[in-house]
Ligand SMILES: O=C(O)COP(=O)(O)O
């Protein structure tokens with residue numbers, strides 16, 4: 001907590017915005033299962049958890065395009081095929097979140113902040129339709145004042161638009177807010193919004209160490225911030 005308070009002149013932030021996948025929840029096992037089902041429907045080999053981990057972070061449509069391309073760079077994927085594959089992926093993913101787990105320390109940090117009266121928001125690139133059910137299923141249903149999915153607004157992280165929207169809703173200035181995330185999309189969106197940013201070391205960042213993005217703080221678990 002000492003470290004967190006140093007970012008806010010001895011106080012706590014008034015608003016904390018959280019990324020979801022790779023920050024609060026280890027969701028890759030279920031995302032990979034749905035990707036592999038989508039590929040199997042096309043008689044294509046499974047991608048597997050290790051590769052899918054590096055493809056998560058830019059929302060479902062980009063994840064599916066990366067899976068069709070077999071790598072991070074997905075130019076050249078046919079739009080019609082990508083659209084059909086996205087529909088299959090979304091249908092498969094909706095069915096089963098049983099392998100998704102909340103990271104140790106995440107629930108504790110959220111309830112600590114709630115107890116201190118800090119406003120909380122989820123700002124994820126994951127499609128909005130999955131959020132209420134997934135959070136409820138994993139015991140985080142009452143955690144957030146705002147839920148912003150990747151398709152809630154016209155822009156997605158690393159665009160700062162969703163963060164700026166939440167700041168406006170909350171009536172909080174950027175320097176009184178904090179963003180907590182795992183990927184370069186999070187750090188870059190927070191920087192562009194002027195919001196201090198904490199990164200977690202255990203998440204998904206396209207196979208690169210998140211330290212290279214120079215977050216204001218880097219932690220190995222969220223309860224290190226309590
Ligand atoms: O769905 C994704 O690609 C990533 O979601 P996130 O923004 O919560 O990491």
Ligand SMILES: [Mg+2]
Pocket residue numbers: 019020021022023057181182183203204
């Ligand atoms: Mg993430």
